[in-house]
Amino acid sequence: MSVEDGIDFAIIELFFFAYRDFTSDPDQILADYGFGRAHHRVLHFVNRRPGLTVAELLDVLKITKQSLARVLKQLIDTDHVVQLQGPRDRRQRELYPTAKGRALALALARPQSRRIRAALEDSGATERALVERFLEAMVNPELRAQIDVGSAKMSGKSHGEH
Amino acid sequence: MSVEDGIDFAIIELFFFAYRDFTSDPDQILADYGFGRAHHRVLHFVNRRPGLTVAELLDVLKITKQSLARVLKQLIDTDHVVQLQGPRDRRQRELYPTAKGRALALALARPQSRRIRAALEDSGATERALVERFLEAMVNPELRAQIDVGSAKMSGKSHGEH
DNA sequence: GAAATTACGTCAATAGTACTGACATAATCT
DNA sequence: AGATTATGTCAGTACTATTGACGTAATTTC
Numbered sequence: 001m002s003v004e005d006g007i008d009f010a011i012i013e014l015f016f017f018a019y020r021d022f023t024s025d026p027d028q029i030l031a032d033y034g035f036g037r038a039h040h041r042v043l044h045f046v047n048r049r050p051g052l053t054v055a056e057l058l059d060v061l062k063i064t065k066q067s068l069a070r071v072l073k074q075l076i077d078t079d080h081v082v083q084l085q086g087p088r089d090r091r092q093r094e095l096y097p098t099a100k101g102r103a104l105a106l107a108l109a110r111p112q113s114r115r116i117r118a119a120l121e122d123s124g125a126t127e128r129a130l131v132e133r134f135l136e137a138m139v140n141p142e143l144r145a146q147i148d149v150g151s152a153k154m155s156g157k158s159h160g161e162h
Numbered sequence: 163m164s165v166e167d168g169i170d171f172a173i174i175e176l177f178f179f180a181y182r183d184f185t186s187d188p189d190q191i192l193a194d195y196g197f198g199r200a201h202h203r204v205l206h207f208v209n210r211r212p213g214l215t216v217a218e219l220l221d222v223l224k225i226t227k228q229s230l231a232r233v234l235k236q237l238i239d240t241d242h243v244v245q246l247q248g249p250r251d252r253r254q255r256e257l258y259p260t261a262k263g264r265a266l267a268l269a270l271a272r273p274q275s276r277r278i279r280a281a282l283e284d285s286g287a288t289e290r291a292l293v294e295r296f297l298e299a300m301v302n303p304e305l306r307a308q309i310d311v312g313s314a315k316m317s318g319k320s321h322g323e324h
Numbered sequence: 325g326a327a328a329t330t331a332c333g334t335c336a337a338t339a340g341t342a343c344t345g346a347c348a349t350a351a352t353c354t
Numbered sequence: 355a356g357a358t359t360a361t362g363t364c365a366g367t368a369c370t371a372t373t374g375a376c377g378t379a380a381t382t383t384c
Binding site: 216228248251 | 330331332333334335
């Protein structure tokens with residue numbers, strides 16, 4: 001169905017609409033802080049992978065360090081993120097969320113999670129797994145390593161407050 | 163699994179990565195034309211809903227007419243899109259793709275469709291329907307009318323070349 | 325038929341996010 | 355000691371988006 005010229009227009013369009021609305025919820029909240037989507041992404045990944053270095057963050061986001069600079073500086077200046085000198089390599093800066101940063105990251109994730117829950121409302125674990133599998137398969141194969149689907153990597157890595 | 167603080171971080175992240183890579187394919191092609199993502203979106207919807215008016219396009223894209231102006235002008239100047247005076251209301255401008263515009267829209271959609279096909283490789287119609295249902299459910303309910311999943315609306319609307 | 329509204333176009337100013345290129349500093353590696 | 359690496363920063367540019375204001379032509383309303 002809705003495959004014209006062998007092109008899957010239906011899912012192409014659905015993906016556009018779905019992502020547009022998916023990002024609209026946090027955008028509202030971010031506006032109150034004078035932040036944009038870039039701040040959201042940085043905060044999200046610092047929160048999810050506390051202690052990641054600047055280089056690792058750049059690699060995950062696939063942006064340049066000049067693009068990151070302003071956004072990261074603002075998050076540090078507003079006390080949402082802190083930098084600690086790397087323990088092994090003192091050139092590195094490990095990034096950690098503050099309590100304030102974690103709270104904001106959570107506030108931003110909440111409506112998105114709510115939207116996902118609603119979309120999977122009448123679905124069981126099978127359907128959920130299928131959606132996860134589909135989304136993962138949409139990611140470039142060589143980049144799937146970046147994805148941290150399981151919670152294993154997180155559980156032992158509580159660095160507390162900084 | 164991977165639901166911390168009751169937040170579905172797994173799908174939030176997967177959605178980010180999936181959409182990033184999903185848009186990266188056409189971005190490469192667009193660069194050759196000096197176009198950006200905005201041009202892609204306009205071209206896509208003009209192609210999908212030939213004859214739609216400027217106001218309808220703004221409503222679908224959820225941007226302002228000032229944002230659309232430059233992009234649409236460039237697409238018209240480069241002979242990818244044409245404007246025709248509305249038959250009923252002559253204030254309106256109906257937008258149609260040219261053959262050139264259709265060719266570009268198709269070239270942009272091809273790698274995206276290929277990616278979707280690969281992601282659904284070992285899936286049947288059931289799984290495909292499930293993914294469609296999920297994506298549709300992610301869209302704001304009041305905006306689902308915009309989505310043109312079926313091909314019914316398209317089939318009889320071939321306006322030919324302009 | 326005059327007045328209000330609508331559809332569209334355009335000018336000006338601003339913001340957010342991204343880019344390339346270049347250069348500096350400190351730390352680590354060879 | 356010299357090369358490389360990790361990070362920071364300065365300068366310039368591009369793309370997409372915004373708000374606000376104004377103009378024109380066509381349609382609707384009274």
